[in-house]
Amino acid sequence: MKFDNAEDIIQLTPLWTGERFQNGRPKVPDDILRRMRRITLEEAWSPLWHRGYDYQFQGDFESTHPGKVIVGRAVTAVFVPVRPELHDTLLQYGNEQENRKGFFNQWVIDSLVEDDVVVVDLFDKIYKGTFVGGNLSTAIAARTKRGGAVIWGGVRDTQQIAKIENINIYHRGIDPTPIREVTMLGMNVPCRIGRAVCLPGDVVLATPAGVIFIPPHLAELAVVLAEKSQARDLFGFQRLDEGVYTTADIDGSWAMPVWNDFLNWIATSEKAAEYRSLTWDEELEEARALEGKGPSNDARA
The missing domain is CATH 3.50.30.40 (Ribonuclease E inhibitor RraA/RraA-like)
Structure with missing residues (x-):
């Protein structure tokens, strides 16, 4: 013992x-x-x-x-x-x-x-x-x-x-x-x-x-996915407040025009500065694959 x-x-x-x-x-x-x-x-x-x-x-x-x-x-x-x-x-x-x-x-x-x-x-x-x-x-x-x-x-x-x-x-x-x-x-x-x-x-x-x-082997993944969720939420809150998109546009799987707007926001907005090290290749690949298939529910994690 x-x-x-x-x-x-x-x-x-x-x-x-x-x-x-x-x-x-x-x-x-x-x-x-x-x-x-x-x-x-x-x-x-x-x-x-x-x-x-x-x-x-x-x-x-x-x-x-x-x-x-x-x-x-x-x-x-x-x-x-x-x-x-x-x-x-x-x-x-x-x-x-x-x-x-x-x-x-x-x-x-x-x-x-x-x-x-x-x-x-x-x-x-x-x-x-x-x-x-x-x-x-x-x-x-x-x-x-x-x-x-x-x-x-x-x-x-x-x-x-x-x-x-x-x-x-x-x-x-x-x-x-x-x-x-x-x-x-x-x-x-x-x-x-x-x-x-x-x-x-x-x-x-x-x-x-x-x-x-x-668990330690999942700690970095948990942080990255949480930061991605935070970044998307900040962008969505701002665009909804501005009247740019509907709740359906933001709550569902994003169309490519929304993704392009989001990536530009990440690159230029002061609110997004701490999230610029994140990469979005997997999400963009999924969005391109879904183009033309209609709306679906979003499961971010």
Whole structure:
């Protein structure tokens, strides 16, 4: 039994071919995280849903900083109710064999780096299930800079945590009790949050609407498709407001004259500056193939 084991993490994430941390956790590029902060939960969700990832979203959270979105790479932890001999064995192993200090939750937080988000299955335990309070939240802020935590369990010291401006803690409830009667079975292992599944290195997008866990090998695709959706929406909103097109022109598959107008808008409009690196060859090929076939519904993702 090993915690945060590189061989296990690499085995669990075979579709990721990019850079990894020393412990094997996928390291989605910083630029993808930056771009992810600009997209909505639904925009990120759609590419996953259309590729068979049906269990990546979970709602029903409270948060310490309502309205604040966080994005980062997942560091996972899985807890179970305490069973004495199992608890003692795992705690002793971590302290003596892996030179870890303190309790299980401290092990997880001590491993964090910039842009990490802690993802914790505490089996929806709130009373004596408070994964963080003021001290550990301060440590999360110091280590992750702009990350935070998603906890399927409780928190404490929320008045103190609310004063930490650069993070957000998504959780299930508040209780003044310290964490007790729980044992960590695994660190950076598959983690269940409600009905969602998170793996170490997933990109966490936590919003007021809920939390989505994006597999690292799909993170760039999700961002690109979301940015394309945003660009088309901005163009469509503007042209509808100007009365240039009808809703049928914009909501359906675009005819080539609309596409030509859109590409000119991308090249010249200040609103489109951040989307100019996107390519549209596949969409244009599809539009040309549909010429003369009549209208159809649009499925962008």
